[in-house]
Amino acid sequence: MNDSANGDYRNVLRERVREVHRRLQQHYPETRTLLQFENGYQLLTAVILSAQTTDASVNSVTPELFRRYPDPLSLAEANLAEVERMVKRTGFFRSKAKNITATARGLVEQFGGEVPEAMEELLSLPGVGRKTAHVVRGTLFGKPSIIVDTHFGRVTRRLGLTVESDPTKIERALEPIIPSEIQHGFSMRVNFHGRDCCSSRKPACFRCPIEDLCPYDEKRMSET
Ligand code: SF4
Structure with missing residues (x-):
């Protein structure tokens, strides 16, 4: 891909990220970690x-x-x-x-x-x-933060945002396409979505709020 095509593709992915985040925000309004802590x-x-x-x-x-x-x-x-x-x-x-x-x-x-x-x-x-x-x-x-764990890696690969599997490479690949102001919220919500809906073995694509944005080719569109 030449520079211009690269830039166009990056813009497509940035738009996909923004829309994924907008929808997941409605499903997971809270981004607080489920770990209990006081300091x-x-x-x-x-x-x-x-x-x-x-x-x-x-x-x-x-x-x-x-x-x-x-x-x-x-x-x-x-x-x-x-x-x-x-x-x-x-x-x-x-x-x-x-x-x-x-x-x-x-x-x-x-x-x-x-x-x-x-x-x-x-x-x-x-x-x-x-x-x-x-x-x-x-x-x-409150710093920009891309939090790559197993759920985040799996969901972002299925969404076509990266092809990487190494956590550091995933972070580097996504850094330019996730706007800094939503990086933390995006990370937490994608993590919640991975646990709740887009599981490793049986993704619930039939009830997924971002199904139309997802190019994954092994979707499960029924519960059975
Ligand atoms: S459509 Fe399926 S594979 Fe894609 S994000 Fe939703 S649950 Fe995951």
């Missing part, structure tokens, strides 16, 4: 625990965890075996316990116990990857 430290910890598990499973362990370790300093100094026991239900508990305690230590040692806003600073914390950093930046600081 930045709690959000960051909960997001790290949410890898490979459900928000409900994280919410089932965090109240006790945050009662026992109410701030980064107390978690940084925690006994690792005790933390492992407390987060066991979220799966991969050994690495998660290690990551949340190391991240708490990083917050104390590098940032005075506060969650930093800059992407590079968040990524400098052990256990914090791009997805976690974007959730925190979008949720706590």
Whole structure:
């Protein structure tokens, strides 16, 4: 494709993104994460625990965890075996316990116990990857954030917005076509849509509010 055709195609995708977002906004007016938290430290910890598990499973362990370790300093100094026991239900508990305690230590040692806003600073914390950093930046600081998880990747591929499967490549491919002011809302709503309607094995295309905007060629147009 030459530059002009590339630009035209990008404009088509930007329009598709805006319309998808407009419709999903009506279905999912709220964009708040389903993880329970009361401050930045709690959000960051909960997001790290949410890898490979459900928000409900994280919410089932965090109240006790945050009662026992109410701030980064107390978690940084925690006994690792005790933390492992407390987060066991979220799966991969050994690495998660290690990551949340190391991240708490990083917050104390590098940032005075506060969650930093800059992407590079968040990524400098052990256990914090791009997805976690974007959730925190979008949720706590209202920054543009493309949050790529398994649901977001699947839905955006089906919508023809990207052909990539690697999360960082998906983020880079979508950055130019999702206007910055809707990046966080778009990410959250596409995520909700992936869980609620556009599931991996049985997408409910017959009741999908963006079906006419979706070029996916294996749509399921009936419930059976
Ligand atoms: S039409 Fe089907 S595949 Fe496309 S977004 Fe909707 S549920 Fe997903």
